[in-house]
Amino acid sequence: MPKTEVVVRIAGAAGDGIASTGESFARVASRSGLHVFAYNSYQSVIRGGFVWLQVRAGDKKIYSQGDEPDFLIALNQDEASRHGPAMPSGSGIFYNSDKIKIDNSMVKERVKLYPLPIKDLSVKYGQNPVMQNTVALGALTKILMMNFDMVVSVIKDTFGDKNKAIVDANIGVAQAGYDYASSHWESINFSPKYDYDSRRPVLTGNQAISLGAAAAGCKFYSAYPMTPATSILHWMAAHSEKCGIVVKQMEDEISVLNMTIGAGFAGARAMCGTSGGGFALMTEAVGLAAITETPVVIVTSQRGGPSTGLPTKTEQGDLFQVLGASQGDYPKIVIAPSTVEDCFYATAEAFNLAERYQLPVILMSDLYLSEHMETVSNINFNVGIDRGLIATSNGNDGHFKRYAFTENGVSPRSLPGMEGLTHVAASDDHDETGALISDALTNEETRVRIMDKRMRKMQYALKELPPPKLLGPPDADITLVGWGSTYSVLRETADVLAKNGVTANHLQIRYIWPFHDEAVEKILSNAKRILDVEGNYSGQLAKLIRMETGIKIERKLLKYDGEPFYPNQVVKKAMEVAKA
Amino acid sequence: MRDVSMYKVETKATWCPGCGDFAVLRGIQMALAALEINPNDVLVVSGIGCSSNLPGFLKSYGFHGIHGRAIPVATGAKLVNPDLNVIVAGGDGDGYGIGLNHWVHAMRRNFDITYIVMNNQIYGLTTGQASPTTEKGQRSKSTPAGVIELPINPISMALVTGSTFVARAFSGDADHLAKMVELGIKHKGFSLVDVLSPCVTYNKHNTYQWFRERIYRLEDNGHNTKNLDDAIKKSYEWDAKIPIGVFYETDRTTYEDEEPGLKRGPVVSQPLGISQELGKELLEEFE
Missing domain, CATH: 3.40.50.970 (Thiamin diphosphate (ThDP)-binding fold, Pyr/PP domains)
Incomplete structure (x- = not known):
């Protein structure tokens, strides 16, 4: 069966141009109509260290950087030695054979080696050290049977503001990599549905x-x-x-x-x-x-x-x-x-x-x-702008009630420069006009009223903000709970679980505050088994949920090693919980 | 000249009787009247401290923020609406202590704002601790054996940090004070008016009398306000004789004038949002 999705890892040291190579590959894929997801694992160094970037591309929406790579582009010996042995059977490794030594004893069975004689291939173009990345990019696109025109267009746009010689040199080395791969190796059967008219940013x-x-x-x-x-x-x-x-x-x-x-x-x-x-x-x-x-x-x-x-x-x-x-x-x-x-x-x-x-x-x-x-597919700049209540005019200047007590707690505001609506906005607590009630003019009754006014906004905001929805079948075996960036990996996890005969649904909390306690309580009290997935030590969202709903989530997958969740990590834990 | 009553409000200032800050409030009102600036075109920003209560005592837009952070609030407002006349008012603890960082950076940036510091050389609102301008040796509640460190010299600091207008006034010379504030507001660029504003309750050393014995006006002394070296030299005078008046004034392009985001005028008056065409162009950068 042809592959419709590919995972490529580029590994080297800071300063090797990993991010730009990864971005170039991502854009080549995107310009071919594919969906892309890329994650860069780097450190706080400008040169050196261990840096790798993983790009996953395919013809369906991609929800994470994926697990094991299909291809590794190793940019130095350290990274070849670190990542090489972990590469799964059936995968391939591109590397600069002038500088990096890898043999079949270092890697698993059926790992294909793609040694690239970078010096020979780039000698015509000045042999800039980062050219090894571009040679490898050219070779990779050939092995994946991708359209080389897209490589050319990305290089042109990337270096467009530099001189023509740089553009030509980069296209030259990419072509050299492409041709070298063409004459030395078989391409793999990577045939996603390409669409060269659709360019997603x-x-x-x-x-x-x-x-x-x-x-x-x-x-x-x-x-x-x-x-x-x-x-x-x-x-x-x-x-x-x-x-x-x-x-x-x-x-x-x-x-x-x-x-x-x-x-x-x-x-x-x-x-x-x-x-x-x-x-x-x-x-x-x-x-x-x-x-x-x-x-x-x-x-x-x-x-x-x-x-x-x-x-x-x-x-x-x-x-x-x-x-x-x-x-x-x-x-x-x-x-x-x-x-x-x-x-x-x-x-x-x-x-x-x-x-x-x-x-x-x-x-x-x-x-x-x-x-x-x-x-991303759907970016519409017409987002709708609502500036809220702005005061327009005022006959009794000096008595403008900037903080007028209103039902929903929101009072029309005036902006400096507007005539007749001067007021002072104070960090000390104040009355409706903004006059302080903090020191000499302390006033318990007004203090309570102004506090209540401000806090009323939260009741109204909670009514306006859409409550969270449970994604997936309501009677699933397991309910995955998360917030923020874990959305994508949890969504992918639910899909993978379904293929493994486990039904999962997914509650992602988007509005952290005000908290939709009633909706969350309702969803979670109907869940069969709950798994809380968070990137922290103590399960902070689970604590918030308990605080707001009284529901204690016992099963958690917590990660605080600095790396994001990988789908297989969440799937493994979810399978355990679902079968418990 | 406008009627000074335009800038008055019913709220009475809550300062101690005899506080130097009354003269500063009056000075600001007189300066605004003299410059014929409407109250709604003025924004007075303060932090926390006795003197920082000032915005509540005059008619204008006001923002009474948190301790030491008046300048960032003021410069944020100024940058989005350069048409506003922005005045920052506060004390020595607020500006030369907790907020010193912001003051120094605002001067080198040369925002067109006026900074009036009511310098009483003590923390008043917290009932009498040493401030960054309290003199060495002076006893206070927090320094019962006397201050060990040297005071900040705000005038020299402003001069070497790029303030384009540097003046000192004295609350015991109210008309001169009003003139200094007026010149400060009129100046295009960052203006510092450091006002010796005695605290009659907690600073029994730097009293009106103590200042009167030492103060003289620079303008009576033939001081050249265009010469930075002369200004720096004058800024070191303190113990025997204390100069007031304009130490230094120079022209330098303001921050707002060079800000790329303001090329089309004040951003508060610009239409909001992005056209579909511009949006398309912005997205193409990522394709």
């Missing part, structure tokens, strides 16, 4: 967040560089002028959020981004946004904690940091987007919710979701 979660923000009319973005949120800053800075977005890198995350609040207060749709450590610094200002009722969107992309933790590794360990951020009770909305496409729409939605309810909205991503690449 290959996006990371962070790029989707950036595009979603632009679509929603974000006019201000601030950040301090921090992995894995930094690529939002990069996209925003590169598109600042084109999209009319003021982008400011600040001296720390404290200033980042305070500045974003200033921009939001002045009337711009404003967003900032960080990871757990930076979010910790922002914490005090999260409550400031809430008490001043200033709309802001905060993206926090989680990485391994605590402290500096695992700066370039994924984790879902910040749920309670985000829920517990800032002192006191205050309204906030926390959304955990589940896919790259959802990153786009959740960000756009976050801006509307922030302005409609005049509060901070926190988007929780993680390194895996923020940085993996995926083909």
Whole structure:
């Protein structure tokens, strides 16, 4: 039976050009009409270390980077020795035979070796060390019987802004790799359904967040560089002028959020981004946004904690940091987007919710979701913009009730510059006009009323936000529970389980706060067996579910080694639980 | 000249009788009246401290934020709407202590905002601890044996960090103070007005009397406000004689003027969202 899906792993050291080679292959596949999913496992080094990237491509929607690779491109001896012996039977290894020694005794049976004499193949083109990647890319596309025109078009677009000599040299070495493979080896029967007219964009979660923000009319973005949120800053800075977005890198995350609040207060749709450590610094200002009722969107992309933790590794360990951020009770909305496409729409939605309810909205991503690449099919820039209640005029200047007590807790806001609607937004608690009730004019009754007013927003938001739905058959053998980036691997797991005769359904929590306690309780109390799958040590979502519904989930698959879940890990555990 | 009452509100300032901050409030109102800036075009941002209560005592848009973070809020607002007149008001603890980082960076960026520091050399709202400008040796509740460290010199710091307007005023010389604030607002670029604003309750050392014995006006002394070296030299005068007035003023392009995202004008007035054509173009980068 022909293969319709392929998994390729590229392994080397930082600085070897792994990410760009992986991206090139992903784009070749995407330009051939295939779906792609790629994950890059890297470290906080600029040169050296162990880095690998795994791309999975096929003609159906791909939900993860896959498990065992079909092909390995080894870029140095260390990585050939590390990954080579683990390659499964039937797979193949491409490598630079001038520098890397592999023989059949090092690998499993029926692992095909593809030695590439890089020096000979690239001598005409100047023998730049990263050319070995392009030679291998050319050879791989031949073995996969892919259309070489797509390789040429990707190289042209990648190096288009450099000089023609570079473009020609890269096409030359790719062609040399392609021809060498053609004359030395058989191609494999990889025949997915190609479609050269359909080009899906290959996006990371962070790029989707950036595009979603632009679509929603974000006019201000601030950040301090921090992995894995930094690529939002990069996209925003590169598109600042084109999209009319003021982008400011600040001296720390404290200033980042305070500045974003200033921009939001002045009337711009404003967003900032960080990871757990930076979010910790922002914490005090999260409550400031809430008490001043200033709309802001905060993206926090989680990485391994605590402290500096695992700066370039994924984790879902910040749920309670985000829920517990800032002192006191205050309204906030926390959304955990589940896919790259959802990153786009959740960000756009976050801006509307922030302005409609005049509060901070926190988007929780993680390194895996923020940085993996995926083909997306449905990006529509017409996201719908709702700016919420804006005051229009006021006859009694000086008595504008910025914080008027209303049924749903939302009061029309005025923006600096609007005539007759001046007011002070204060971090001290205040009355309807904004006058302080904190010190000299302390007032217990008003304090209770203004607290109640702010908190009422949460009741109304909960009514508006769609409750979670159970995906899959309602009477399944097992219910998989997760939040955020685990959506895709859980979905794939459910499919694999079905093929193995186990029915599974899937509950993914997208709105972390306010929490849909009734809906979740109803779903989980009807479940036969529940498996909670989270990328953290303590099962933070399971704790939240217990807190909000009283349901204790006993079976958990928790991962905190820095790597994302692989489908076979979840399938194995789910089979155990389903059969228990 | 507008009527000063335009900038007044019913709320009475809650400062101690005799507090230097009253003169600053009056000075800001007089400066705005003199410059004929409407209250709705003014945003006064503060942090936390006695002096940071100021936005509630005058008519304008105000944002009374958290301790030490007034400048980031102010610059965020200014960057999305450069048409606003943005004034930051606060104390020495707020600005030269917990918020010093933001102050230093705002000066090198040269945002067009005016920063008025009511410098009383003490923490007042927390009832009398040493502040970053408390003099060495001075006793306070947190330094019963006397302050061991050197105070911040805000004037020299502003001069070497790129503030394009650096002045000092004294609450005991209210009209001169109002003039300094007016010049600061008028200046295009970052203006610092450090106001010696005595705390009559907790600082028994740096009193009105103590200042009166030492203060003189730079403008009466032929000081050249265009010369950075002269300004730096003057900024070191303290114990015997204390200069007030404009130390330094220079022209430098503001941050807002060079910001690429503002090429089409204030972003608060721009249409929101992305056209389908631009969206298509943005997505093509990823195909």
